[in-house]
Amino acid sequence: MSSATKNIYDDVTYYFESFSKFLSKAKIDGADIWNEQWSKLTAQFPFEADKDIRMLTVGAGAGYRECLIIQHLLKRHSSIHITVVEPAQKPIDEFKVKAAKITKEFPGVSFEWHIQTFENYQKAHRVSDDERNGSFHLVFAGHSLYYMDDWKYALMGCTVTFNQEGCWWLQYQSLLTSDDLKSHLNRCSNVVFDQVVYREDPYDISDVFDESSNEGNLLLDFLVQRSGFRKCAPSDDQEKVLTFLKDNSVFENGKYWFRCDEEDVVAMK
C-alpha cells in the first residue's frame, strides 16, 4: 500500500473510531451463530471439568468475544483466570466494566490486565511450558495477529505457552490471511492444526463509493487499514481498491454488501 498514507493504527483513537464504524455496518448480529459454534467447540475441549482454567487473550479489544467464551467455559468450570493483553487503554476500560459484572456473579473468575502489545508481553514474560511461568489451557487471538510486527513469532509465543495436557490454540482470523496461518501451522511441530470454523458476515459498504461521505471515508480507511486513503493515496491505488471492493460485494436493495468471510482456526497441542 502507498507510503503516502499512514498505517491506521498509528493513531489509535482514529483506529477505534473506524473499527466501530465497520462493526456498525454488519448485516447480521453474528453473536447467535458465533455462540452456537463456540458452544460446540468449547464442549470438545479436553479439560477436566473440575480444572482451574487459564486463558490468554491477545488483542482483546473490548472483550466482547472473550465474555462469550467465558460464559461457555462456565458451563463446565467454576475457576477461570483470564490474562488479557491489549495495548489500547479505551477498549480495556470497556472490557473491565464487563469483567466486573462477570466476577461479581461468578467469584471463581478472575482477570489480570496487561496494557501492552503482545510483542512486549512476550519479552516481559518468558514463554515456557512450565506452568509457574504462565502457561495456558486456551489462547485466543481475535483479529489481532495481523497487527503484530512478526506474526510467526507471536504465534510461537502463543503455542509454547500452552500447558502440557492437550490444549488448544485458537485464532480468529480473516480469510485473507488464514490460509497463510493454516499452512504455517501445518509446518509447526509443536501443534496440530485441528479444524476451521467458518462464518459469512456481509458488511454494508455503500458509503465507501460516495466520495463526499465522511462516514464512507472512515469505513474505507478501516478496510484498507490506512488513514486518509481517499485524500492521500494515488488515484491508481484508489481505483484498484474500489474496484476490488465492488467486485467482492453483492448489490442488493440499493446497497453494496461486502463479503467478509471469517474463519476461526483451531489448533491443539
Ligand SMILES: C[S@@+](CC[C@H](N)C(=O)[O-])C[C@H]1O[C@@H](n2cnc3c(N)ncnc32)[C@H](O)[C@@H]1O
Ligand atoms: C480488529 S481489533 C479486534 C478486537 C477483538 N479481538 C475482536 O475480535 O473484536 C484488533 C485488536 O488488536 C489490538 N492490537 C493491535 N496491535 C497489537 C499488538 N501488537 N499486540 C496485541 N494486540 C494488538 C488492537 O488494539 C485491537 O484491539
